Amino acid sequence: MRIPCPFCGPRDVSEFVTLGEATGPRPDPAAPDAAEKFFAYAYLRSNPAGPSEEHWYHALGCRSWLKVVRDTRTHEIESAALAREGAR
Amino acid sequence: MHYSFFSLLQNALTGHRGWTPTWRDAEPKGAYDVIIIGAGGHGLATAYYLAKEHGIRNVAVLEKGWLGSGNIGRNTTIIRSNYLLPGNIVFYEWSMKLWERLEQDFNYNAMVSQRGVLNLYHSDGQRDVYARRGNAMRLHGVDADLLDRDQVRAMLPFLNFDDARFPIHGGLLQKRGGTARHDAVAWGYARGASDRGVDIVQNCEVTGFVIENGRITGVETTRGKILAKKVGLSVAGNSSRVAALAGMRLPIESHVIQAFVSEGVKPLIPNVITFGAGHFYISQSDKGGLVFGGDLDGYKSYAQRGNLPTVRDVCEGGVALMPMIGRVRILRNWGGIMDMSADGSPIIDKTPVEGLYLNAGWNYGGFKAVPAAGWCFAHLNARDEPHSAAAAFRLDRFARGAVLDEKGQGPQPNLH
Numbered sequence: 001m002r003i004p005c006p007f008c009g010p011r012d013v014s015e016f017v018t019l020g021e022a023t024g025p026r027p028d029p030a031a032p033d034a035a036e037k038f039f040a041y042a043y044l045r046s047n048p049a050g051p052s053e054e055h056w057y058h059a060l061g062c063r064s065w066l067k068v069v070r071d072t073r074t075h076e077i078e079s080a081a082l083a084r085e086g087a088r
Numbered sequence: 089m090h091y092s093f094f095s096l097l098q099n100a101l102t103g104h105r106g107w108t109p110t111w112r113d114a115e116p117k118g119a120y121d122v123i124i125i126g127a128g129g130h131g132l133a134t135a136y137y138l139a140k141e142h143g144i145r146n147v148a149v150l151e152k153g154w155l156g157s158g159n160i161g162r163n164t165t166i167i168r169s170n171y172l173l174p175g176n177i178v179f180y181e182w183s184m185k186l187w188e189r190l191e192q193d194f195n196y197n198a199m200v201s202q203r204g205v206l207n208l209y210h211s212d213g214q215r216d217v218y219a220r221r222g223n224a225m226r227l228h229g230v231d232a233d234l235l236d237r238d239q240v241r242a243m244l245p246f247l248n249f250d251d252a253r254f255p256i257h258g259g260l261l262q263k264r265g266g267t268a269r270h271d272a273v274a275w276g277y278a279r280g281a282s283d284r285g286v287d288i289v290q291n292c293e294v295t296g297f298v299i300e301n302g303r304i305t306g307v308e309t310t311r312g313k314i315l316a317k318k319v320g321l322s323v324a325g326n327s328s329r330v331a332a333l334a335g336m337r338l339p340i341e342s343h344v345i346q347a348f349v350s351e352g353v354k355p356l357i358p359n360v361i362t363f364g365a366g367h368f369y370i371s372q373s374d375k376g377g378l379v380f381g382g383d384l385d386g387y388k389s390y391a392q393r394g395n396l397p398t399v400r401d402v403c404e405g406g407v408a409l410m411p412m413i414g415r416v417r418i419l420r421n422w423g424g425i426m427d428m429s430a431d432g433s434p435i436i437d438k439t440p441v442e443g444l445y446l447n448a449g450w451n452y453g454g455f456k457a458v459p460a461a462g463w464c465f466a467h468l469n470a471r472d473e474p475h476s477a478a479a480a481f482r483l484d485r486f487a488r489g490a491v492l493d494e495k496g497q498g499p500q501p502n503l504h
């Protein structure tokens with residue numbers, strides 16, 4: 001599996017670490033439903049069989065966080081963009 | 089048909105024409121008392137204990153592929169109960185006790201072999217961690233022996249004791265741990281369940297649930313709708329997908345782990361050995377193949393195959409630990425998809441849908457759990473309350489902050 005880093009080009013998966021699903025922004029700790037929101041944020045996953053948005057870190061490269069769209073059935077990578085460019 | 093020395097002798101004398109199929113490949117009926125989804129080790133064991141221990145025989149096990157096509161036929165067959173946390177030790181030790189009497193119980197040769205499981209340690213810090221785990225085990229009545237370097241050397245003289253980076257200082261041994269024949273475990277439970285009236289239905293994928301007023305009344309399948317009063321979900325690796333059909337999100341990610349088997353060689357590895365400083369563990373099958381594996385590939389996958397960097401990592405670990413295997417050829421390697429849970433421990437519990445029960449999150453350690461998971465899941469299905477040995481495996485423990493995190497890795501499934 002190779003990930004096309006927008007900065008470094010296609011690089012071997014062993015240069016990256018993944019944080020798993022790009023679950024969206026951290027909830028507001030001051031919100032009244034913060035406990036429930038943090039539970040979902042920390043623990044629950046959609047875990048789809050198919051295209052999935054994930055955060056990957058190019059640890060042995062440019063050290064950027066990437067948002068990668070990858071098909072979990074085939075490992076095929078549809079796109080990879082710098083995470084800071086989209087909504088986090 | 090009862091298997092015994094006598095039946096073997098009788099069939100040997102009559103040209104082996106008297107053997108009957110081990111289990112019945114059933115057609116689905118329209119309705120059952122209980123449906124179990126997934127004919128892996130867990131689903132089959134659950135059906136077996138439902139019939140045998142609870143007298144519930146109007147049961148179907150629905151399998152999307154063929155019996156044993158999932159992880160039950162893909163694992164590296166290690167059984168052990170060397171856990172640290174009380175909630176886990178009690179459960180895995182119950183499983184070990186069931187393994188010890190399994191073959192007599194279901195009258196089938198599952199080749200349970202208590203050859204010992206040895207976890208090597210390579211530093212003083214790691215020794216302390218292992219000593220603590222061994223003490224926790226002994227406090228729960230589980231056997232554990234902390235070995236020093238010389239004791240390990242006497243057992244396994246071929247290991248690379250003086251590796252410059254990771255010298256072997258000793259190991260934690262569970263003598264009662266070992267291996268079992270994975271396929272035979274599936275066949276034995278299938279036979280025991282089938283003989284008691286359970287329908288095992290292959291090529292029957294569950295594609296939806298029939299839920300009325302918050303209560304399960306049946307399932308939709310590729311072979312039509314089948315009604316049931318209760319449904320148990322036991323689909324290792326696919327738990328999130330199937331639970332999503334009932335509107336649930338689980339604290340689980342699906343990951344691939346690979347395993348390898350070498351060409352057959354003479355008896356070499358007497359027990360199960362795990363490298364404490366890298367991703368490698370090994371045993372030897374009765375046929376002579378070295379059976380080994382390592383860590384997850386590390387990213388979510390439903391592909392049932394892994395990538396080459398992990399292959400290299402596992403092989404490097406193996407050669408670092410026992411250089412003598414450097415020229416052994418790998419015959420086959422494969423991958424299986426597992427539920428990696430958010431705290432590394434499993435779930436056996438009810439769900440918000442009445443009559444729908446969940447058995448999931450077994451990570452890469454659910455083979456050793458097969459007997460006890462089947463036992464406890466059957467108990468939950470039949471009695472509507474958790475079995476005491478699985479009392480810690482509740483679904484709401486994440487929201488309560490009562491996680492069972494053996495490794496202390498936090499809520500990141502790929503690190504457990």
Ligand SMILES: Cc1cc2nc3c(=O)[nH]c(=O)nc-3n(C[C@H](O)[C@H](O)[C@H](O)COP(=O)(O)OP(=O)(O)OC[C@H]3O[C@@H](n4cnc5c(N)ncnc54)[C@H](O)[C@@H]3O)c2cc1C
Pocket residue numbers: 125126127128129130131150151152153154156157158159160161162163164165166167292293294295322323324325326330345346347381422423424425426450451452453454455456457
């Ligand atoms: C490479 C590898 C090595 C391992 N090594 C060990 C080890 O040494 N020791 C250990 O304890 N554990 C080990 N494990 C883990 C262990 O194999 C699993 O935790 C355990 O087998 C899972 O339970 P099961 O047997 O019921 O799963 P499975 O055999 O996977 O059963 C689940 C079944 O559900 C079916 N299914 C899925 N979706 C549907 C649907 N919608 N409808 C109908 N059926 C469906 C699947 O086809 C499958 O047959 C290993 C796993 C792997 C992959």
Ligand SMILES: [Zn+2]
Pocket residue numbers: 005006007008009058061062063064
């Ligand atoms: Zn990069």
